[in-house]
Amino acid sequence: MDIRSKPSLKCNVAGIESINPFWLASAPPTDKYINVVRAFEAGWGGVVWKTLGEDPAVVNVSSRYGVHKNRGNIVGINNIELISDRPLQTNLDEIIRVRKEWPDRVIIGSMMAVIEERAWKELAVKIAETGVQGIELNLGCPHGMCERGMGSAIGQVPEMVEKVTRWVKEVVDIPVFTKLTPNITNILWSAEAAQKGGCDAVALINTVNSITSVDLDLMAPTPTVGDQGTHGGYCGAAVKPIALNMVAEITRNHDTKDLNISAIGGIETWKDAAEFIALGAVGLQVCTAAMLYGFRIVDDMIAGLTGWMEEKGYQTIEDFRGKAVGNTVDWNNLDMNFDTKALIDQDSCIECGRCHIACEDTSHQAITFDVADNGKRIFTVIDDECVGCNLCQIVCPVPECIDMVPVDNGLEYMNWTNNPLNPMNN
Amino acid sequence: MAQDSCNNTINNNFDDLHKPLNLQQAIAESGRCLYCYDAPCIQACPTSIDIPTFIHQIRSENTIGAANTILTQNIMGGTCARVCPTEVLCEEACVLNTSIDQPIEIGLLQRHAVDHLMKNTKKHPFERAKNSGQSVAVVGAGPAGLACAHRASMLGHDVTVFEAKEKSGGLNEYGLAAYKMVNDFAQDETDFILDIGGIKVIHNQRLGDNLNLENLQNNYDAVFIGVGLSSTWSLDLDNECTEGVMDAVDFIESIRQTKDKSQVEVGNDVIVIGAGNTAIDAAVQAKRLGAENVTLVYRRGEEQMSATGWEVNLARTNGVSIKLWSAPKRIIADGHVAQMEFVKTKTKGGKLVETNFTYTLEADMVLKAIGQKLELDDLNGIDVERGKIVVDENYQSSIEGVFAGGDAIDCGEDLTVQAVEDGKQAAHAINSFLGGDS
Numbered sequence: 106m107d108i109r110s111k112p113s114l115k116c117n118v119a120g121i122e123s124i125n126p127f128w129l130a131s132a133p134p135t136d137k138y139i140n141v142v143r144a145f146e147a148g149w150g151g152v153v154w155k156t157l158g159e160d161p162a163v164v165n166v167s168s169r170y171g172v173h174k175n176r177g178n179i180v181g182i183n184n185i186e187l188i189s190d191r192p193l194q195t196n197l198d199e200i201i202r203v204r205k206e207w208p209d210r211v212i213i214g215s216m217m218a219v220i221e222e223r224a225w226k227e228l229a230v231k232i233a234e235t236g237v238q239g240i241e242l243n244l245g246c247p248h249g250m251c252e253r254g255m256g257s258a259i260g261q262v263p264e265m266v267e268k269v270t271r272w273v274k275e276v277v278d279i280p281v282f283t284k285l286t287p288n289i290t291n292i293l294w295s296a297e298a299a300q301k302g303g304c305d306a307v308a309l310i311n312t313v314n315s316i317t318s319v320d321l322d323l324m325a326p327t328p329t330v331g332d333q334g335t336h337g338g339y340c341g342a343a344v345k346p347i348a349l350n351m352v353a354e355i356t357r358n359h360d361t362k363d364l365n366i367s368a369i370g371g372i373e374t375w376k377d378a379a380e381f382i383a384l385g386a387v388g389l390q391v392c393t394a395a396m397l398y399g400f401r402i403v404d405d406m407i408a409g410l411t412g413w414m415e416e417k418g419y420q421t422i423e424d425f426r427g428k429a430v431g432n433t434v435d436w437n438n439l440d441m442n443f444d445t446k447a448l449i450d451q452d453s454c455i456e457c458g459r460c461h462i463a464c465e466d467t468s469h470q471a472i473t474f475d476v477a478d479n480g481k482r483i484f485t486v487i488d489d490e491c492v493g494c495n496l497c498q499i500v501c502p503v504p505e506c507i508d509m510v511p512v513d514n515g516l517e518y519m520n521w522t523n524n525p526l527n528p529m530n531n
Numbered sequence: 532m533a534q535d536s537c538n539n540t541i542n543n544n545f546d547d548l549h550k551p552l553n554l555q556q557a558i559a560e561s562g563r564c565l566y567c568y569d570a571p572c573i574q575a576c577p578t579s580i581d582i583p584t585f586i587h588q589i590r591s592e593n594t595i596g597a598a599n600t601i602l603t604q605n606i607m608g609g610t611c612a613r614v615c616p617t618e619v620l621c622e623e624a625c626v627l628n629t630s631i632d633q634p635i636e637i638g639l640l641q642r643h644a645v646d647h648l649m650k651n652t653k654k655h656p657f658e659r660a661k662n663s664g665q666s667v668a669v670v671g672a673g674p675a676g677l678a679c680a681h682r683a684s685m686l687g688h689d690v691t692v693f694e695a696k697e698k699s700g701g702l703n704e705y706g707l708a709a710y711k712m713v714n715d716f717a718q719d720e721t722d723f724i725l726d727i728g729g730i731k732v733i734h735n736q737r738l739g740d741n742l743n744l745e746n747l748q749n750n751y752d753a754v755f756i757g758v759g760l761s762s763t764w765s766l767d768l769d770n771e772c773t774e775g776v777m778d779a780v781d782f783i784e785s786i787r788q789t790k791d792k793s794q795v796e797v798g799n800d801v802i803v804i805g806a807g808n809t810a811i812d813a814a815v816q817a818k819r820l821g822a823e824n825v826t827l828v829y830r831r832g833e834e835q836m837s838a839t840g841w842e843v844n845l846a847r848t849n850g851v852s853i854k855l856w857s858a859p860k861r862i863i864a865d866g867h868v869a870q871m872e873f874v875k876t877k878t879k880g881g882k883l884v885e886t887n888f889t890y891t892l893e894a895d896m897v898l899k900a901i902g903q904k905l906e907l908d909d910l911n912g913i914d915v916e917r918g919k920i921v922v923d924e925n926y927q928s929s930i931e932g933v934f935a936g937g938d939a940i941d942c943g944e945d946l947t948v949q950a951v952e953d954g955k956q957a958a959h960a961i962n963s964f965l966g967g968d969s
Contacts, residue, residue: 176562176590177558177559177562455626455627455629456567456571456626457565457567457568457570457626458567458568458569458570459565459566459567459568461568462568474568474569482569482571502565
């Protein structure tokens with residue numbers, strides 16, 4: 106009999122207890138009482154309320170979302186929606202109401218203001234008074250608000266990131282999350298600035314600046330507003346790789362490795378969630394997946410993550426949190442003597458030839474194409490030419506048909522730092 | 532009222548067998564295509580259509596481009612998309628034909644692209660080369676003849692097509708099941724093909740009747756014979772000419788040529804003799820016209836049936852009963868066919884032999900679908916072997932300058948798509964013969 110109890114998804118993000126790590130990010134899904142209550146009913150551990158600003162509230166345009174599809178599937182969407190367009194007090198009242206009705210769930214108040222100390226402090230205090238467990242500083246919005254000196258206009262300048270974080274920390278006694286923009290050259294500069302300003306956690310990534318497509322009839326970028334469009338914030342599955350890297354940049358950097366990270370960026374499934382946690386995130390925020398499929402997706406996130414943890418023997422999220430950080434290294438530290446070769450399983454090969462043409466045209470001419478007497482199309486790897494790049498495995502439509510098999514070449518571990526070809530070693 | 536609704540039901544029975552894909556379905560289906568390298572489906576197509584490329588073009592919403600890719604190889608891509616036995620051609624070769632997947636619906640995608648082009652573009656997609664000053668006579672406006680005429684015109688020659696019947700299209704117009712060629716598609720396609728210009732079609736011109744091969748040779752620089760198989764084999768039984776006994780091809784033709792299908796006469800107890808796709812087309816259509824019992828009788832086993840497995844299944848799901856190992860013995864008639872007697876057969880030492888067992892089926896209609904043959908009398912002097920015109924690798928017959936293709940030659944497959952390929956290749960051969968670049 107298995108005496109272990111079921112793994113727990115409880116987590117603590119910058120001192121805030123949550124029943125699970127799945128929070129909804131500050132965005133349209135967390136705009137109102139009704140949305141947030143529906144999310145809590147569905148099982149989400151917390152929400153970051155849609156960003157609040159000072160009155161008068163902004164005005165949003167119609168239309169608002171653009172999409173990037175591939176073969177009919179949504180790769181990512183972008184939006185040109187601004188922050189909450191409802192009066193501040195309406196939002197604050199609703200936050201108070203939900204906090205009362207759902208005491209075991211987390212509500213973080215997201216906010217933004219112009220770069221004035223008074224504005225940040227007054228708004229932060231008002232929001233904190235609603236009983237939210239934390240405040241998130243939206244320094245990332247890359248469309249619209251930045252043109253008014255807010256959002257990414259602040260987030261792209263480390264000095265301002267630090268200053269704003271400090272202002273808010275000075276007036277509230279609840280955890281402060283600084284939300285970072287990916288539209289910068291080096292995420293560490295803004296992460297370190299937030300840390301200097303005294304943040305309790307960083308939340309990243311905000312959306313990536315983008316044009317999802319051009320309407321070739323209107324000759325305007327989408328989404329179009331009348332016969333014009335603008336750049337918007339890109340999100341969804343497409344940005345996950347960017348977010349994973351930025352999270353890892355922070356967790357594997359000596360000065361910032363202990364920063365609490367609330368990770369955001371293309372999280373759709375429990376696997377995505379596990380990957381962010383493995384790279385050191387303490388909490389997670391989801392938006393696009395919920396927008397595309399509804400709040401019910403949290404069911405499988407919870408069940409899938411729990412099941413996987415059980416299978417792996419992890420009792421808590423802390424048991425595997427950050428486990429992939431140590432293995433995420435600079436290129437210079439990779440073993441240059443490691444060798445792997447593609448191996449094609451002839452029995453499961455369906456003879457499409459995709460591996461051959463990919464390798465032949467764009468890689469190393471390492472896969473031969475022969476036709477046997479019985480007409481069978483045979484694709485074979487030439488080991489001497491194969492550099493183990495994975496491209497054939499990536500394009501192969503049959504799962505596990507192409508295996509990348511490590512070769513025992515008898516060579517010792519050697520990376521660039523100790524390679525004799527490195528001029529630094531002479 | 533009751534009669535009207537019954538007639539409507541019958542006409543509805545002749546709607547498209549396969550519903551066309553809409554844009555969304557076509558893009559979704561094209562998204563499944565793996566875009567194979569040197570794809571097996573291309574090799575399985577008698578006209579070598581670059582299938583992965585046209586499917587990729589559908590996916591990229593370049594539907595006109597997809598149609599051009601198809602029509603470049605096969606000007607009758609529209610008909611072939613409807614009637615090709617794809618399950619033994621491109622779709623059989625599809626690498627997705629595995630235990631866990633199913634082949635791409637290549638036929639339906641091809642139809643989507645070609646129909647789109649025919650419906651939405653006014654301009655014919657191909658241009659004629661500079662006029663060669665030479666002329667080609669084409670005998671027969673069926674798939675082989677029209678494909679030859681189109682390509683020959685494209686290569687710069689002036690073409691005159693002589694057609695025995697009142698309409699062009701050959702089997703596309705007269706011989707295929709109605710539910711495969713709805714809305715007068717054969718005529719639309721003929722018009723589309725002739726749109727290239729440089730082709731004159733003269734109807735009611737029959738070789739050996741009011742048309743003479745020698746005259747054609749004298750009046751044109753080259754001749755292409757694509758006459759198909761215009762006569763049928765007989766059962767060699769008494770009473771074969773009795774009322775109620777007819778050729779399946781004539782039955783199918785009458786269905787195709789009657790707009791209101793409920794006006795086509797059909798028996799109550801119909802026997803179809805034969806095992807090819809014509810037999811299936813006749814049997815299924817008889818059933819859909821309202822025949823109570825349709826029995827398809829074949830003297831050998833299911834494995835020997837030349838109809839594809841898919842067609843045989845279609846017959847079964849339409850309620851056609853199939854009796855195998857039975858040879859026609861007697862037509863019992865009293866002014867009109869009443870019964871047919873069959874003798875059970877078996878193979879002995881590899882040969883088909885009759886047994887002592889006989890049985891009788893009620894019949895008020897007997898449709899013979901035991902094969903068609905070339906009208907030999909019309910072909911004064913051309914070498915013929917096993918009932919087909921002999922051609923060399925350039926589709927040239929034993930008479931210099933006279934070429935042939937389609938069902939009139941022995942090209943292996945008696946399929947529309949093969950006839951189109953023959954016509955196309957023969958046009959290139961004629962072009963070389965006339966001194967042009969092949």
